[in-house]
Amino acid sequence: MKSILCATITLMLAASAQARLNVVATTPDLASIASAVGGKEIQLTTLARPNEDPHFVEAKPSFIVKLNKADVLVHGGAELEGGWLSPLLAGARNAKIVSAAKGDVRCCEGVPMLDVPTELDRSKGDIHAAGNPHYMVDPENAKIVAHHMADAFSASDEANREYYQANAKNLMATLDAKLKEWQTTLAPFKGQQLVSYHNSWLYFANRFGLKTELFVEPKPGIPPSPSHLAELMAKMKSRGVKVIIVDPYLNRKSAETVARGTGGTVVDVAQFPGAIKGTDGDYIALMDHLVKTIADALKGQGAAIAK
Amino acid sequence: MGQLQKQLQEMQKNFERMQQLQREQIEGLQKQLETLQTATASNTAAVVASAPGVAQPAPSWRPTDPVRAGKGAAYMDVGVVATVAAGGSTAQDVEELQIGGHDPNQRGFTVQGVEANFTGGVDPYFRGNANILFGLDAEGESYVELEEAWAETVSLPANLQVRGGQFLTDFGRVNTQHPHQWGFVDAPLVNARFLGADGLRNPGARVSWLAPTPFYSELFLAVQNSQGETAAGFRSEGGHSHGGEEEEEVPFGFRHADNDRGVRGADDLLFTPRWASSFELTDNQTVLAGVSAAFGPNSSGGGGDTRTEIYGADLTWKWKAPNAERGFPFVAWQSEVMLRKYDLGEFDWSGEPPDGLLVLESDGVTPAVLGRETVNDWGFYSQLLWGFKPGWVAGLRFDYVGGDRANYESAGLIAQDADGNQEALGRDPLRDSRWRLSPNLTWYPSEFSKIRLQYNYDERNDLGDDHSVWLQFEFLLGAHAAHKF
Secondary structure: OOHHHHHHHHHHHHOOOOOOOOOOOOHHHHHHEEEEEEEHHEEEOOOOOOOOOHHOOOOHHHHHHHHHHHOEEEEEEOOOOOOOOHHHHHOOOOHOOOOOOOHHHHHHHHOOOOOOOOOOOOOOOOOOOOOOOHHHHHHHHHHHHHHHHHHHHHHOHHHHHHHHHHHHHHHHHHHHHHHHHHHHHHHHHOOOEEOOOOOOHHHHHHHOOOOOEOOOOOOOEEEEEOHHHHHHHHHHHHHOEEEEEEEEOOOHHHHHHHHHHHEEHHHHHHOOOOOOOOOOOOOOHHHHHHHHHHHHHHHHHHHOOOO | OOOHHHHHHHHHHHHHHHHHHHHHHHHHHHHHHHHHHOOOOOOOOHHHHHOOOOOOOOOOOOOOOOOOOOOOOOOOEEEEEEEEEEEEEEOOHHHHHHHOOOOOOOOOOEEEEEEEEEEEEEEEOEEEEEEEEEEOOOOOEEEEEEEEEEEOOOHHHHEEEEEEEEEEEOOOOOOHHHHOOOOOOOOHHHHHHHHOOOOOOEEEEEEEEEOOOOOOOEEEEEEEEOOOOOOOOOOOOOOOOOOOOOOOOHHHHHOOOOOOOOOOOOOEEEEEEEEEEEEEEEOEEEEEEEEEEEEEEEEEEEEEOEEEEEEEEEEEEEEEEEEEEEEEEEEEEEEEEEEEEEEEOOOOOOOOOOHHHHEEEEOOEEEEEEOOOEEEEEEEEEEEEEEOOEEEEEEEEEEEEEEEOOOHHHOOOOOEEEOOEEOOOOOOOOOOEEEEEEEEEEEEEEEOOEEEEEEEEEEEOOOOEEEEEEEEEEEEEEOOOOOOO
């Protein structure tokens, strides 16, 4: 924890060194891991903002300039950035970050993906062919990504290999320790249901023994109709589910309607460090906040355990 | 004692977790081995080549499986976008009212186009893209158009990029967008008139340079053929139309007789330089400004040395809410202004008249000799799109085109067609001024389908005003092309 804090502060205060590795990250969760692994030896730029929906980031032309100068591109892979990243890469003219190049870090590689569809059919909504792309909310996956990043940074910047590997090791050790804490905090709520707007909390639920099977949106990318909300409220009542988690860019009003109808609570969550006050650039602080607020909300859900 | 137990439990948990991680890694390696062994059935070469210890399973393809035309899991992305419209207009000449090649152009239903798009990496050096358009014209005749088919470099030194093949010229903003990307049902008047009903596109090559500025700044230079129906303002024999008849879509006064003199030198090609630059006014507002010019020969008159110059400037401003849900709310304002200088060559109608068409002096008998002159036409459009609620966009566009009154329009000439019917030649209808106001409303049930309702108020000089209503429906199958700015 301390070393990550040191690394983050050092990065923020660092005067621009000449030969720092230029790393561009697409989303702030990957950026926070990159910052912890890269420390003062990288210059980090993040494209999406913490409050932004990662599916719908505006492909600003200025991003082309940022990608053109990058040594390493860190992206989620798994099609999360499919709606905006490829035209930017097409104009970037940067051999270092093209697909499968040394500087192309597709973070989903090595991560056990969940929900890989066996057939692709859009009548099921906007599904992702490579599986659920929101894997970073599981700290175990964050470890895999940290390891991957350390290898990638080292491959592009051999001189600092030991530094990156050491940072990654420290981060993984810290995550291990914190994971124990988090699992202890959420252990009393094993098997309980959470309602989320979009199916982006699967990996979190998986890791901490919770369930996210009820969604405010009827299918991925499809807005909720009044009949679907009524159905959802009925299901929540019958299973005793009271907690609805909502990301900052999603429709809080629908969630509030459901909460009012079932006597439940809406919990503000986020997948990206920085979207919640005090978590800027800090994955662990974000996870701390998430675990604590979800645990607090679930306490109120009482003994009704959904199996 | 309790503490020891706890420690033992923790050690056991840790050990189990490490085991799990290693098990997953072994599984991953096993699957990778499987994939490598069944390499002919796998279609995920990129995944196998890039990462060791990948845990993603690469399903081997069986003949009974459907061909997955998705993104990234195949050598190319395939998508089909079909756009159809229904509606009507008070105009008697709907096909002349709607001058875009894929505009709804009849009372009833129009298949505006079915566009098949193929995109993918050719090899480590090139990226390729092809667009083939199928449609039905106003008479129900099928047609196929090669819209684009080009490859461009992935990376070259000095921030250059080269594209070669058949492509839409980078002029302004709308010209390089395919009709299904437009915010309106039809093409802007100025684009259809100056750059042609289907946009300015031709085979050629394009070089672009990303300037080493902290903000985005790109310089383009395209060199393309100057002849053909998609270079309507240049060396084309006439217009390009999906109407039932052979329509001239270049103004009559442009005298495109049968005089294609071919390419004699480099300056007989079509050159289109463009410079575009983008700035971020705030975190949520982005501006893109550009200037473009197109230079090339035209086939007016008999002299063979006449040229066309088209100049354009464009400005795009976009705002998106910081907490945008599915990209909404947003506001996008886009405007383009164009100026065309067209050299009209000298033409003597006492020679072999094309298609029996004659232009006579005011006495109605003597074939006219039209002197050389340069005519100026200009026009602009300005459109505002407001995505006010997820899936809903309200739009408003204003179009204007007009031009100088040329000498041939003031000389009191008379036109006589092949059947001997005579008509006084005044203002050239395809150069005369007109404007249009188009409010519309679009609903996107998802990113892959849309329904749009648009009302057009058209005012054409000497032809009066017209009202049209169009309802457009569009759907996308297959790969969803990502949105450029």
